Amino acid sequence: MNNIFGYLCWRGDLSLSQSVFNEVDNLVLSTLCYLDFEEIVPRKGEGMITIQQAANQYFSIHGLPNCPDEEKATPLELREWMLYLMADTRRFRNMKLCNHLQILDEIQVKQFSSLTILVSRKHAYLSYRGTGDDLIGWKEDFLLACLPEIPAQEEAVLYLQDVADQFPERFLMVGGHSKGGNLAVYAAVQAPESIQDRICAVWSNDGPGFTDEFVHSDAFHRIEHKIHFIVPKSSVVGLLLAHAENYQIVDSSQIGLLQHDGLSWQVMADHFVTLSELTKESIRTEQKIRTWLQKIPLEERRKFVDSLFDVLQSTGAHTVSEIKKDRAKTAAASIPAMKELPKDTRERILEFLMLLNTISRKFNDESKAMQENKRPLQRFTRKSMLRRP
Numbered sequence: 001m002n003n004i005f006g007y008l009c010w011r012g013d014l015s016l017s018q019s020v021f022n023e024v025d026n027l028v029l030s031t032l033c034y035l036d037f038e039e040i041v042p043r044k045g046e047g048m049i050t051i052q053q054a055a056n057q058y059f060s061i062h063g064l065p066n067c068p069d070e071e072k073a074t075p076l077e078l079r080e081w082m083l084y085l086m087a088d089t090r091r092f093r094n095m096k097l098c099n100h101l102q103i104l105d106e107i108q109v110k111q112f113s114s115l116t117i118l119v120s121r122k123h124a125y126l127s128y129r130g131t132g133d134d135l136i137g138w139k140e141d142f143l144l145a146c147l148p149e150i151p152a153q154e155e156a157v158l159y160l161q162d163v164a165d166q167f168p169e170r171f172l173m174v175g176g177h178s179k180g181g182n183l184a185v186y187a188a189v190q191a192p193e194s195i196q197d198r199i200c201a202v203w204s205n206d207g208p209g210f211t212d213e214f215v216h217s218d219a220f221h222r223i224e225h226k227i228h229f230i231v232p233k234s235s236v237v238g239l240l241l242a243h244a245e246n247y248q249i250v251d252s253s254q255i256g257l258l259q260h261d262g263l264s265w266q267v268m269a270d271h272f273v274t275l276s277e278l279t280k281e282s283i284r285t286e287q288k289i290r291t292w293l294q295k296i297p298l299e300e301r302r303k304f305v306d307s308l309f310d311v312l313q314s315t316g317a318h319t320v321s322e323i324k325k326d327r328a329k330t331a332a333a334s335i336p337a338m339k340e341l342p343k344d345t346r347e348r349i350l351e352f353l354m355l356l357n358t359i360s361r362k363f364n365d366e367s368k369a370m371q372e373n374k375r376p377l378q379r380f381t382r383k384s385m386l387r388r389p
Helices: 004-011 023-032 051-062 075-086 135-145 151-166 179-190 218-226 256-260 280-294 298-314 320-325 327-339 343-373
Strands: 096-105 110-118 123-128 171-177 199-205 227-232 248-250
Touching: 004 023, 004 075, 023 075, 023 110, 023 123, 023 171, 023 199, 023 227, 051 075, 051 096, 096 135, 096 151, 110 135, 110 151, 110 179, 123 151, 123 179, 135 179, 135 298, 151 171, 151 179, 171 179, 179 199, 179 218, 179 227, 199 218, 218 227, 256 343, 280 343, 298 327, 298 343, 320 327, 327 343
Parallel strands: 123 171, 171 199, 199 227, 227 248
Antiparallel strands: 096 110, 110 123
8 A cells, every 4th residue: 555655656647637636635735734835935916836846945945855764754854755756746746836824923822824726727725734843833722622713713714715815716625634624624614605615625634623513503514515524543633522423534554643644644546545443542532532621611721721831831842842852851840830830720730641641652552452463664666766856
């Protein structure tokens, strides 16, 4: 079996007229949004650039990537290799990029980024980025369980309306990975019916869910038939909060929580390799998180989130990577801030951290048990290693 890289190598020469836009193309374009195209992809009203041109500019700044070891490479290295291959394909290289928007606002607790891909003369794909490394973005994710609308969701609706106005003759496809998938669904549901009528499909690639009220609203049901929820077999993020039950389960070459990375999802020809059910640990984890969350009244959840991130930021860290780099040092630096919290809040934070640790350990145990049956990863060919954008 292949993944996105195999797909680009072996089917990238097929034009959209030869093979219509599919779910794997959606994942490619939703992943593209993670790369830093600031000062490369034009903003609204500033023109457009082809994927091949954007790749040339990107690699002139960052250098050409090496063919990565899929098991050891960082997400950035894998995404750069994806762009590297895309730029050499007939299918993707001449697609045009425009309307790049990137916002990181600590005051509003808003992390938002998106870009528009003009897929063909008739279709545009709006790609919403998931959560980055910044603590601000992670805090906003936690607020999904507290607020009827987070700032990034409001921004996503405005972005969809702007693009629809800018390209009134085009049909629209909307998608994203992780929080980006949540934003894509939210924007499509909240859009006016005149825009919804132009939407061909909405993709949430392992994106978190919504409030019960949102999922059961008339607006959601009006466009639900166009929404595709895709989750890996050991999904955690994609099962958070309320969600539709018609999700598609895909196989992954990764283990446990690492399956959230869409670049590990298995591909056969022009579609994902699907499974009939989630892993047992994925189902148990959803139940554990739901049970824990229900113990905190809605009106107290915002206080919990604020306190948790106040503690994390008190260590001087601004990114998740900084926290992971030296966990012992981070834990020691957080002690003064923890002592300042009320006892019940402090206990909730400790309980939450213990829950995360248990979930991680259980997934690792399950993954080790499945390791014996793990298929070899698809390796890149020498031909793909020699490609140049």
